[in-house]
Amino acid sequence: MEDLLRPIYQERASQSNTLGILMIEKRNPISPNTDKFDVILLMIVKELEDSLFVKHYELQDKKAALFIVEESKLNEWVMLGTNRRIIDWLTNGKVLFDRNEFIYNLRERLDEFPIEERKMKIGLEFAKLIRRYLEGKDFFDSKHSLDAYNHIVHSLHHLARLSVIEHGFHPELTVWNQVKQIEPQIYKLYQELIEGNESIDKRIELLFLASEFLIHTRTQIGAQHMIEILKTKTDVWSYNDMIHHPELSKYSVDLSVMLEYLVEKKMIQVAKIETKGTGVYHRRYIVI
The missing domain is CATH 1.20.120.330 (Nucleotidyltransferases  domain 2)
Known part of the structure; x- marks a missing residue:
């Protein structure tokens, strides 16, 4: 699955605005954690015009969704609980790209819960x-x-x-x-x-x-x-x-x-x- 998704995220990973990319795969046939998609790509960026951009893909017989989210919006999700899946995504997602250990430090912060x-x-x-x-x-x-x-x-x-x-x-x-x-x-x-x-x-x-x-x-x-x-x-x-x-x-x-x-x-x-x-x-x- 990661090989199929690489063309979607590879170009964006090289952009300085991109902080980190995670892949979250569906765990069971009916999985609300990924909105019934086979995989979610979560891309965290410094700045984004609308704070959140979502795009759906079909790859062979698989469905994928790309979430590009501004860092400030991600922090809002975490703090206000307005996206209940985000803690699981950040904690259990597979790291595909991590600029300057951004995701590593974010996970440390979540674990410490200041x-x-x-x-x-x-x-x-x-x-x-x-x-x-x-x-x-x-x-x-x-x-x-x-x-x-x-x-x-x-x-x-x-x-x-x-x-x-x-x-x-x-x-x-x-x-x-x-x-x-x-x-x-x-x-x-x-x-x-x-x-x-x-x-x-x-x-x-x-x-x-x-x-x-x-x-x-x-x-x-x-x-x-x-x-x-x-x-x-x-x-x-x-x-x-x-x-x-x-x-x-x-x-x-x-x-x-x-x-x-x-x-x-x-x-x-x-x-x-x-x-x-x-x-x-x-x-x-x-x-x-």
């Missing part, structure tokens, strides 16, 4: 967990059991990913295999939800209670990243300040719900600033 990157990923995952939990609770209280079930499954998945990150690992596609070894308590909750003998409402109710406790025990570590950023200035923050901060903006739609959760937990204080309107105030935020 504490600053870990704190950010924990914060992002915790925010997603809070949103899913609260939305699921609202559905359950409104007697929409199936929607509540869907959200509690997703909240458990975020809890599982959070646990894996806490232990210094990147969550993989097979996150439940990781959690089974790392934190059996969360794995057992998941099993009880999908395999339990009680009614669906009873299972959901029990899971919400258990999740509430597990969320509470993780609030300090889950909020650490956001709190540390907010402490970088002694003055109050507006919400607009937050959504334009390079790191806080990564929380995206989950930033608001995370902020309100921390206000409720009295980790962040609301400061009311008078406006021209009587009884109307600007809402500002500061770490207590």
Whole structure:
């Protein structure tokens, strides 16, 4: 397969813009890891006009896909988890080209999982967990059991990913295999939800209670990243300040719900600033 692909990547490998090239082969007949293609070529470059370029090929009886990705986009995938396959691709792909040990150093970074990157990923995952939990609770209280079930499954998945990150690992596609070894308590909750003998409402109710406790025990570590950023200035923050901060903006739609959760937990204080309107105030935020 590598010989068939060589004409596709060889010319690009000689370009100074190219940092590294990996080949990821399909593991089984139905392989979501490669989008059912026989092989993926992942080419990492310094700069790219659209940050990502994808091209599909057919070689004899094989299908291949070429992903050319800008380094900044790759880092975004790794940090935000927006491409769940990327950790596996980077870790297990066969190195075809490596300029100045770029891929080697990248793998070292992934393996070490620096504490600053870990704190950010924990914060992002915790925010997603809070949103899913609260939305699921609202559905359950409104007697929409199936929607509540869907959200509690997703909240458990975020809890599982959070646990894996806490232990210094990147969550993989097979996150439940990781959690089974790392934190059996969360794995057992998941099993009880999908395999339990009680009614669906009873299972959901029990899971919400258990999740509430597990969320509470993780609030300090889950909020650490956001709190540390907010402490970088002694003055109050507006919400607009937050959504334009390079790191806080990564929380995206989950930033608001995370902020309100921390206000409720009295980790962040609301400061009311008078406006021209009587009884109307600007809402500002500061770490207590």
